[in-house]
Amino acid sequence: MSATIANLRVGESGIIEEFSLDLIPLCLLEMGCLPGKEVKLLQIAPFNDPLYIKVNGSHLAIRKELALQIKITKL
């Protein structure tokens, strides 16, 4: 099973691998979260959710449920 953003530990990075079109909202794509881009987990909020990530130059916070949908290859 491949990893997702939710599997990253703080400070770790991965490359976004594939997209399941049904699960990733368009707005996340538009914020720069694109396949092939590096994503770094900057921080996790208290109670382990949401996640604070940096991807393609954007600093974003997304919920874990969404992070679980985004498959990555760990770096």
Add this chain to the structure above:
Amino acid sequence: MKNNSVVHVALVGNPNTGKTSLFNLLTGLNQKVGNYPGITVDKKQGKCKISDELTAEIIDLPGTYSINPTTLDETIVLDTLLNKNNVSFPDLVIVVAEIENLKRNLLLFSQIKDLQIPTILAINMADQMERKGISLDIHKLKEELKTEIILISARKNSGIDTLKKEIENYKNWNTEPLATISDKIDSTFFSEIKAVFPEFSLYKSWLLITQQNNCSFLSEELHSKINLFKKDSEKIKKYQHKETIFRYQIINEILKKTYKVDRAEATDLRSKLDRVLTHRIFGYLIFTSILLLIFTSIFEWANLPMDLIDGFFANLSELAKNNLPSGTFTNLIAEGVIPGIGGVIIFIPQIAILFLFISILEETGYMSRVVFLMDKIMRRFGMSGKSVIPLISGTACAIPAIMASRNIGSWKERLITILVIPFTTCSARLPVYAILISLIIPNKRILGIFNLQGLTLMGLYLLGFTAAISSAILLHNVLKIENKSLFVIEMPNYKLPSLKNVFYEVIEKTKAFIFGAGKIILALSIVLWFLASNGSSTFKNAKQFVTSQEENNGLSDANLQKKIASYKLEHSYIGNMGKIIEPVIKPMGYDWKIGIALISSFAAREVFVGALATIYSVESEGEDVGTIKERMAAEVNPKTGLKRFNFATGISLLLFYAFAMQCIGTLAIVKRETKSWKWPILQLTGMSALAYVVAVIAFNILS
């Protein structure tokens, strides 16, 4: 160009790009907030002189990351730019981008550009390029993006004149689209679209097809044409994703040639601040301290100006009474209009201070950290981290707070937020609290630092907040709504707040309150005055009746006058109304005079103080008017001979006002935002019943 032509300009851009700073720079105080037709989103407009011959009518559209809306606010951007018959349809668009996030900002630019409306790119924070190690080949970028580009710094006020010069020339701007989406995705499909909508640009037709809700301004015929293409929703979704990826490819290629950043400049401060501000312990500690600071400041700082305003209007009232020829008109001025205006003005200090803090927190970028910090907790209550900002704004006024909930993506989270906002202590409750607290709680300090009155106020805030949270939990478990939420927020870089933006925000919010809620308050004050100074035959014969009574023989003239006045009030129209509801409110410890104030408060809470002021000033005709507080303190319960506003009644009133839904304005906005009467009626009945029960219990325990 003919003399004084007007050009309509729309400002579009991502949030946190300094779009509003640019708007403030261009329009200064020459701005107003209106409504978009049919909906209640604030529409910020302003005028700006471009040259002797040209004036720009500028609208500041809500910040958005894309033209495809995910929230209601963002829908405005799409509607404004697609509907040529819209009064706000722009002649030209200024896309505001920020140098550091240029790539993402250009996505929106590329979408706008493809609409083929004259468009220009303004890149803000150009003064920071060097410090951030960024270099930009501006000539090349202009060429690649097929647009004029102006480097500006809204903070340093530079580049604005160049921008204005360029606007003069807007008719010559290049309106070629940037990305030709059709070939890269599915040329057959897109040429079909082109054939069906020959009158629109291809991108506009595509946008019309991709939107989930049909745009309301289209004709029947167009609707059916659009629906033809809409059928295959999977395909459309796929193409939208492809389109976005394609746009980023183009942008990446362009930036590769034109944009260089020296990565040695790490954003160190940002990560250090983030680590502290979103820390699992310090994060909450800091947030709580900030809230404490805000609320104590409101009470401490606003106290003096409010006392001054109160005293000023009492004096003015007296002045009017003494210097104008006596008669109905003078009474209307002195007892109706002046206290009515005073009742509005008195809110300004509190509202201004609260919005001062909120806008500073938003400007610095701290609010996004609060959203991040609070999201998981708020979700347990069926809300979102984004609900925190509306709930805090609710401490100023529920109306803008409910409107601020528009950026919550999930309908269930948004609905719960809207429903519980009226529990938060809005500034309309503050004067009621302030006057009651000062009457029943001693002005003492405990432990040397905490003011007892301040602590009571703090307790009431917490009570409102607890009520909001508890009812949210209840609603979360009761409401059966599928919770499909989109939670993606940007964490902007920290920056020092711009004093100018803070100033305009405070002015704007205060103005909106005065002219919105203020009208209701003033009108009601006058109605109340009328109802209190007129009545049926018993009222008219008051003087005769009181004088003829034996027990009143031998009373001094002044005391007799006082007796007549209070007899009159009791038998006025409003006295009758108060008497009718007296049996209902008696269990809470109130008499008919408080009853009058209570009835009036259902229009808006703050009317309570004004209503009591009107009632007591009608009653004290011929005497020193005094301040409202003095009059309330002197009020005696005729049956017990004790003070009317004793501890039990005071607490009962405080609790009633903490829970009851007493604001027509809020009910109206909830109806509009939820598109149903069901929710405001639920709020009105549920909250008021709770308030009644709690007040009755409290009064009976305490007395």
